[in-house]
Amino acid sequence: MSKPLKYAVFGAGSWATAIVKMLCENLDTVGWYMRSVYTKEHLLKEQHNPSYLSSVEFKPSQLKLSNDINEMAKWADVLVFVIPSAFIHSELEKLTVDISKKTIVSAVKGIMPETGKLVGEHFNDDYKIPLEHIAVIAGPCHAEEVALERLSYLTIACTDQELGQTIANALSSDYINTRVSDDVIGIEYAVMLKNIYAIAAGIAHGLGYGDNFQSVLMSNAIREMKRFINKMHKMKRNINDSAYLGDLLVTGYSAFSRNRMFGNMVGKGYTVKSAQMEMNMVAEGYYATKSAKQLNIKNTKKTKLPIIDAVYAILYENKNPKKVFQKLTEKLN
16 A cells, blocks of 8 residues: 655645645645744744634644755655745745655646746756646635635646546545646646736726626636637637636635735726735736736737736736726727
8 A cells, every 4th residue: 555645835825824724634744834934933833824814723733844945845745836926936946855756736826937937837847847747726716715614616637637636635625625637737827817817807896897897807808718728728628617717707706816906906096016015915917917928929829818918008018007998898798
């Protein structure tokens, strides 16, 4: 009988905390790497993350905590990365141990801004992780609802379906339903794109657009997402599945969505920088917008992306949100 896999989570934000909680439902010991010594010491003493999902209590005896990324990478078999895409490159540069034989799970809701690569592509190219040993976690699932133990759904994408099911089992519980998909690339792009559309939804709300417009915006967004993903990685997929449409809807509509919150502030008149400073969490869609725009420019056959173009114009070209959305409304149907 093979030994059970050891799991470690890298990151200490709300989604990382939620994933540790899920794993603790099934595993005797869960590894957890975080940069902050204060967070580690607080967890050991007070049994909760001081900055995120502080209502979730952990048993310190069940956690293997470390501020040393190499110690944790060496200890675990399955490395679950939940570090924001803007910071993951600098964190990975600290790695000195060989991780080529490890299984990598990306719960990073973005793309590598330095290279424009998907996180899975980065691990495959730079760390020689076989593609079949790379998995992606997708929703629809908000960390805050995991903390409340409200019924939530996860999709684990992995080309090795048996490994994908093993990871899914480690995350499953009475309040977490899981399914497995083989569309690793498509789902990783969907996880990136839905945050851009959530920013668009937030901007629209901040500008005073109502539910009627939001429904049109989301229906156009899922079609735009389909065009983008098919251009990048064509395969048979149902864009209406929960990992694509479901995750888009919850991120676009939920009050828990940090990307919607960020967009809402911009729509209400905050500058991009002031909105970023006021939030204590990273809005992944900000970085994803630039990456998606650049990827489409590099593509020999460009895809029409009116929503992404509109968000890019507001976030990176300092265009007036009201004027940009007035033009966008004419392109939606």
